[in-house]
Amino acid sequence: MDAEAGTPLQDVFRRLAPVHRSLLLPDGTELRARLPAGLPLLLRLDAWNQPDDFGETPPSGPETFRLLAEVLDSGDPTRYRPTLAPDTHWSHWPDAGTL
Known part of the structure; x- marks a missing residue:
């Protein structure tokens, strides 16, 4: 590289x-x-769906955060069943680090 x-x-x-x-x-x-x-x-995620308006939407809004709350509350990692595709690959966030 x-x-x-x-x-x-x-x-x-x-x-x-x-x-x-x-x-x-x-x-x-x-x-x-x-x-x-x-x-x-309890749970290790290498990819998830990140809201693009992070910091503006309350944590109760994005599916990812609601599912993580369910996992933490129940202690059951199988409750993390997202319906949205992960978007944390850097190619989804080309301007990251430039704000």
Whole structure:
């Protein structure tokens, strides 16, 4: 992966992620080390549907947040059954990091 000097860091990560995802994101052991001892890993999402007006819509609005609340309230990760396609791939957010 080539990047010119001065390339914004988010663009470097976007180029690295497709090929080196396992090196950039924590594996199970690394993730566990960041959680308090005894706290169970209830659900891990690598992709979800992110509202494009984040910060303007109340958390009760987007499906993703309502489903996460259900999972947390019930302790049952199978309650996370989204109907909307994930859109967290960087290609859906080309202006991310430029605000």
